[in-house]
Amino acid sequence: MASSPSGGITANRAELIAIADSVAKEKLIDKAIVIEAMEDAIQRAAKNRYGSENDIRAKLDPNTGDLRLWRVVEVVEQVDDYFKQVDLKGAQKLQKDAAVGDFIVDPLPPIEFGRIQAQASKQIIFQKVRDAERDRQYEEFKDRQGEIITGVVKRVEFGHIVVAVRTSAWNSAAVTKSSTPEAM
Numbered sequence: 001m002a003s004s005p006s007g008g009i010t011a012n013r014a015e016l017i018a019i020a021d022s023v024a025k026e027k028l029i030d031k032a033i034v035i036e037a038m039e040d041a042i043q044r045a046a047k048n049r050y051g052s053e054n055d056i057r058a059k060l061d062p063n064t065g066d067l068r069l070w071r072v073v074e075v076v077e078q079v080d081d082y083f084k085q086v087d088l089k090g091a092q093k094l095q096k097d098a099a100v101g102d103f104i105v106d107p108l109p110p111i112e113f114g115r116i117q118a119q120a121s122k123q124i125i126f127q128k129v130r131d132a133e134r135d136r137q138y139e140e141f142k143d144r145q146g147e148i149i150t151g152v153v154k155r156v157e158f159g160h161i162v163v164a165v166r167t168s169a170w171n172s173a174a175v176t177k178s179s180t181p182e183a184m
Contacts, residue, residue: 013065020062029132035062037128041121042067042111049111053083056108069108075100 020038024031043058046069050056055072073084075091075098091098098104113121151163 013067015065016060016067017062017065023129027129027133027136029129029136031062033132034125034129035060037125037132040128041124042069044124045113045117045121046108046111048117050108051083053081055084067110069110071106071108073104073106075102075104 016038020031020034023029023034039058039060042060043056046056046058047054050071057070057072059068060066061068073086073091075088076085077088077100079085079087086094086104088098088100091102091104094106095102095104111117149165151165154162154164156162
């Protein structure tokens, strides 16, 4: 990712898709999960930029890398929440055939990530990828309880043993102090 002249963080469309592919392959998770994490991070950054009270959505095309941001407002007779609702008269100015109960999509311009927004987005993506990786590991090992498997001890931390186990990928497993024999 590069810095733009205004100091924001930018990434071209090809970079976004390449990053998603790379992370998905490295962590052995579905690319759609990585794309969804990116969309969530972008959506949160957009809410910070345009106001968290707005109903803002983000969509990243997994093939082209095109990013779309939009705000959704509901057409109602009596407006209770001016950030998420619009009256029929105002809605018909935006969309001529609008009716009560419809949702109007208001496109938003793309946002540039500042340093703090980029860091927050990175944390969101890392957390979602970590959760997906943990779920994949659980699914891989849940039916193998009681089975003896081989691994390589990587380190011992405060009496806990971290072991690298090879299955479809190298996974780390922790043997807690309470589950080890006294002789260890």
